[in-house]
Amino acid sequence: MKKILITTMLLLTLTSFSAIAQFGIKGSLLSPGGDIVPTHKKGTAYEIYYVQNEWDGLMQSRVGFFHTTLSPALDTFFVYGVKSEISGVNTLLPGYAVYQKLRMNCIFIDQSIRIINKKGLALYAGIGIMIGSAKMKYDRYIESMIIETDGIVNPDIGGLRGNVQAAYKINSHFQVYMQAMHNAIVASDWSNSYAHNTYGIGINYFIKSDEE
Numbered sequence: 001m002k003k004i005l006i007t008t009m010l011l012l013t014l015t016s017f018s019a020i021a022q023f024g025i026k027g028s029l030l031s032p033g034g035d036i037v038p039t040h041k042k043g044t045a046y047e048i049y050y051v052q053n054e055w056d057g058l059m060q061s062r063v064g065f066f067h068t069t070l071s072p073a074l075d076t077f078f079v080y081g082v083k084s085e086i087s088g089v090n091t092l093l094p095g096y097a098v099y100q101k102l103r104m105n106c107i108f109i110d111q112s113i114r115i116i117n118k119k120g121l122a123l124y125a126g127i128g129i130m131i132g133s134a135k136m137k138y139d140r141y142i143e144s145m146i147i148e149t150d151g152i153v154n155p156d157i158g159g160l161r162g163n164v165q166a167a168y169k170i171n172s173h174f175q176v177y178m179q180a181m182h183n184a185i186v187a188s189d190w191s192n193s194y195a196h197n198t199y200g201i202g203i204n205y206f207i208k209s210d211e212e
Helices: 002-014
Strands: 020-032 043-054 059-070 077-084 090-099 102-118 121-142 146-153 156-169 174-187 196-206
Antiparallel strands (some): 059 102, 077 090, 102 121, 121 146, 174 196
């Protein structure tokens, strides 16, 4: 799957089809969802990418890299375990978990369609795919049951992402935009959800303007 996606990305990057080439960057506020809501705070995310505008700007394709680092919501999470005896008696055992920063690094492909284009202002909506990895260290302890130090969670992750964005063309070479996005991301074994929303501002630089 990864080989197919990487190959597709290279083809999109290297094939121009007389499209208008541009590069861009985006910074976003990331709001956790899924299984990372209770464990990590809101944070920032960054994207750097290559874009192709096709069919006179009606379609826009992006290929790029995504990164975020999220801090834990608490220094220590108090948890408990349940010890079951043969006699049928259950005992609650106290414990704690300490999570470190969660890092996600991914590559993505997005395809968007322009819905409105009027006086330099354009509205787009689109969908994409993203794959990569997440990494987090943790310690966990439950009295007489579990002792884990320097544990590591490092799954492959991937999924779909949808977006809407409003873009304004400053001149023939620069375009700024605001974008809202939902990333429906899960671990490759479907064990955990790394879903999140981002709300960002970005800028695109056209190497060749559509007016040339």
